[in-house]
Amino acid sequence: MNRYSGFTLLAVDDHEHNLFTLRTLLQQHMDVTILEATSGQQALDIALGDAHIDLIILDIQMPEMDGFQTASMLKIRKKTRDIPIIFLTAAFKTQEFQQKGYEVGAVDYLLKPIDDNQLINKISTYFRLIEKERDLNRELERKVAERTAELAQAKQHLENIINYMGEALLVLSPEGKIREVNPALRRMLGYSDEALLGMGIGDIFEEEGDEQAGAFMGTWLEALIRVGALKQIEARFIGHDGRRIPILFSRTAIKDDQGEISHILCIAKDMSGYVRQDTETTDGRSPGSGMHLE
Structure with a gap:
């Protein structure tokens, strides 16, 4: 299985069985690297460390630092501010909490119980968007490199004319x-x-x-x-x-x-x-x- 190979997802939940269920589901449908955290602080440590995170699945109801606080901390750091965050919650279902989730920077706010296909489709959508952005960036970098080389060649040609x-x-x-x-x-x-x-x-x-x-x-x-x-x-x-x-x-x-x-x-x-x-x-x-x- 090579679908989304090379992507890294961080799953954050204080319940180990929830992490196990999510990990099992993801491994059935895509070949992504899955990192896990059981607290908001551990999630921050992983995201701000050496790992390159492409997407975060974040539970809201956690002790000490809940999902809203964790997301807020991620969004104020330069390294992690652009990582898409999907909230998963069984408790905070009102419109008020959903609005708060978007205000702290989440791209999606999903309520449990969640249909497996719906979750996989959501995750796949964000990975496709990331792939498209990366392809565009690579193309832009290629064009910039080509233009830089052309300018360097033209500059060298002009210098040769002037020097000789x-x-x-x-x-x-x-x-x-x-x-x-x-x-x-x-x-x-x-x-x-x-x-x-x-x-x-x-x-x-x-x-x-x-x-x-x-x-x-x-x-x-x-x-x-x-x-x-x-x-x-x-x-x-x-x-x-x-x-x-x-x-x-x-x-x-x-x-x-x-x-x-x-x-x-x-x-x-x-x-x-x-x-x-x-x-x-x-x-x-x-x-x-x-x-x-x-």
Whole structure:
């Protein structure tokens, strides 16, 4: 018999013959583990111990701690508050007592003498509900695990792209403080992560002319706010050893849900080995400039 195998039921009654009758009935119809307690305190000790209880069949009329008190104690404990409780009673038959049973957390209130089939059907109903809930939880856990794995894979893929990309990448705060960098930037400048993080972009960035450099966090940030991105800006990084490294620089503003800039992404291409070449028209005007390899 494998019906409801793996479930554990706690039967609580101060009369041994009642426990024997219930145990015999359950063993005829289902393959559940049956634990027994002859007092409310013993029931608490078992339920709060190492055993995992799926359902409790609880007699009401017991000395010292009756079934109502026992149920109340079970419902205030985190480990046992969600265990379904079925009350069985031959004495407390009025509507008032039944209402009290539901108020202390019982899912069912059955009066003795109880038809055997009725009791087995009741117990089976709760086990089926528990099985369904567990199946749903397992499915949810499976989906969460799959989604977590997908996100981890996507994160690793993005990290690989960032780590192996040839261009230097910086992530700045709206105030121009360096929050993240990639290996290409560290190699280009000769700094460690620890040295770079928290530095201001102005500490490693040199635009053409003091006026432009002084306006770094002014005019171009205003432009970012307006258009969201600035591309192909010719500038220079200042390396750890003081070298000036020519770069082509792009800046993109990342905004939050309120439309405020939360991050600034900067990508720089090392233009060392390239020289500026200005071309002139026949009338002497310069229509543009460009870079070519030396």
